[in-house]
Amino acid sequence: MPHNSPGSAAKQGSTIDQAPEPPGDGAAAPPLNPDPDRWTIGRLLVWTSEFLKKKGSESPRLDAEVLLAHALKWPRVKLYTHYEETIGEADRSAFRDLVRRRADGAPVAYLVGRKEFYALPFTVTPAVLIPRADSEFVVLAFLELMKDIAKPRAVDVGTGSGCLALACASRHPGVSFTAIDISPEALEIARGNAESLKLADRVTFRQGTLLDPVANEEPFDAIISNPPYISTCELSGLEKGVRDFEPLIALDGGPDGLSIIEPLIDSARALLKPGGRLILEIGSSQEDPVRRLVDRLDVFELAPTIRDHAGRPRVVRATRRK
Numbered sequence: 001m002p003h004n005s006p007g008s009a010a011k012q013g014s015t016i017d018q019a020p021e022p023p024g025d026g027a028a029a030p031p032l033n034p035d036p037d038r039w040t041i042g043r044l045l046v047w048t049s050e051f052l053k054k055k056g057s058e059s060p061r062l063d064a065e066v067l068l069a070h071a072l073k074w075p076r077v078k079l080y081t082h083y084e085e086t087i088g089e090a091d092r093s094a095f096r097d098l099v100r101r102r103a104d105g106a107p108v109a110y111l112v113g114r115k116e117f118y119a120l121p122f123t124v125t126p127a128v129l130i131p132r133a134d135s136e137f138v139v140l141a142f143l144e145l146m147k148d149i150a151k152p153r154a155v156d157v158g159t160g161s162g163c164l165a166l167a168c169a170s171r172h173p174g175v176s177f178t179a180i181d182i183s184p185e186a187l188e189i190a191r192g193n194a195e196s197l198k199l200a201d202r203v204t205f206r207q208g209t210l211l212d213p214v215a216n217e218e219p220f221d222a223i224i225s226n227p228p229y230i231s232t233c234e235l236s237g238l239e240k241g242v243r244d245f246e247p248l249i250a251l252d253g254g255p256d257g258l259s260i261i262e263p264l265i266d267s268a269r270a271l272l273k274p275g276g277r278l279i280l281e282i283g284s285s286q287e288d289p290v291r292r293l294v295d296r297l298d299v300f301e302l303a304p305t306i307r308d309h310a311g312r313p314r315v316v317r318a319t320r321r322k
Contacts, residue, residue, distance in 0.1 A: 039092060042083040044068060048099055055103040063108050064099075070112040071095040105240040118167035122193050127185035129250040131163040134308045135226050137315045138281050139167045141306055142224055145277045145317070150174045152221035155214055155271070157264060158182075160250060162190030162203065164224055169199045177203040178220075180213050183249065210260070211267045219273040226281040227264060231257040257283055262293050269299045274322035279315060287313035294318045 045064050052060035069076040071094040072087070087095075098111050109115040109130045115122050117131035118139055124130055142164075146152045151174040156165035159179035169175055181187050187205045194200040206213035211223070230251050235243060242251070253259055261280065268278050278300065282290050287305050294300050300318035308314040 038086050040084050040086055041068065041079055044087060044092070044095065045079070048095075051099065052102060057102070063102055066108050066112060067098040067102060068095055071098055105244055107241045107245055110245060115161075117161075117163045118170070120163075120167060120170060120197060122161045122163055122166075123189055123196070124161050125185075125189055126245055127183060127247060128160040128189050129226075129246055131161060134314055135164065135281055136167070137306050137308060138164055138224055138226060138279055139171070141279050141315050141317055142168045142222060142277075143171055145279070146172055146175065146222060149221055151176070153218075154178075154222040154224065155180065155211065155220050157210060157223065157225040158227050158250065158260075159190050159205070160186050160226075162193045162205075164226060165203050166190075166193055166197055166199050168224070169202050170197065175202065178214055178217075179203055179205050180208055180211070181205075182207065182209055183247070186247075186250075210264050211271055214271060215267075217271075219271050220276060221273055222277045222279065223268050223272060224279040225264060227253070227260040229253040229257045229261060229281070229283040229286060231255060253283075256289075257286060258289060258293065261286075261290060265290075265293050265297070269297055269320065272320040274320055276320040278318045278320070280317075282313060282316055284312040284314075287316070290316050 045061070045068065048064035048068070049060045052063050057063050065076050065079055069079055071091055101111060102108060107130055109124050110126055113123060113125065115124045115131050118136050122131055142154070146154070152172070154165075154168070154175055154177050156177055156179040159165055159181045162179055165177040165179040169177055179190060181190065184207055187207055191200070191205050194203050194205070214220070228249070228251050230238070230253050232252055232255055234257075235248070235252060238251075253261065261282075264280075265278070272278060278294070280290065291302055291305070294302055294316065299321055301321055303317040303319070305313045306315035306317065
């Protein structure tokens, strides 16, 4: 992407739509703007939304608002009450850098360092997968299944940012979680989130593979996981922001997408109490193969698969037989 100096688009006679980045002072104005030298919040948002839309953003206006609020160190709602406020060059420069990186594919969550999940704020970095709304179905399933157990003990495998375990703990006051991840960098982020959400006393973090860190402990009431489930051959077809920026270790499920799921199911049978629950997020094409993996062990009773808002299979649940 060209790096034009402030005002260069106007000097070269380019239109605002052709400019490679949000312009600086003196740049050509969008249509109907009466003052070409005045970059207000409203004008920046209009320009940036159009720019990011052309770069392929699925939510260009939201991206523009989140990035501008971050550059200004404001809550996003403040943008709406200061729509005509002029933004100075220093803040526009910080905003331009964020927009340039977003146009190159960097996810907004990594650019601003946070993502909301289950109405809770989570710090995120490229060391962890960005929490998705679809994963909230795991939390909902857990809370429903554990509502009659006063003090359940549970495990979150592949915790990443800690979003699943911490969201569950935030709504179930008696639960204690062990959250496991193979990545020490991810665990550092998760511990920080636990501290900021004041849940560190009920969520313990351990580094290791699958359920190995709890292999010698008493069986648990629940095991939950959003494991890597994308097949290796599908990785290249992912959206750029996912493929090039999110941690591969949290995405790659091996040749068939089941390389982590299968051994997780196998080890879960010995680490769940009779009546204990296994709750797994799955890819939309994995319902049948994952259910077969669970059913073949003959120790689990499968429940109907939970579907997401788009009607796609999202969560497989099973109960350890008594």
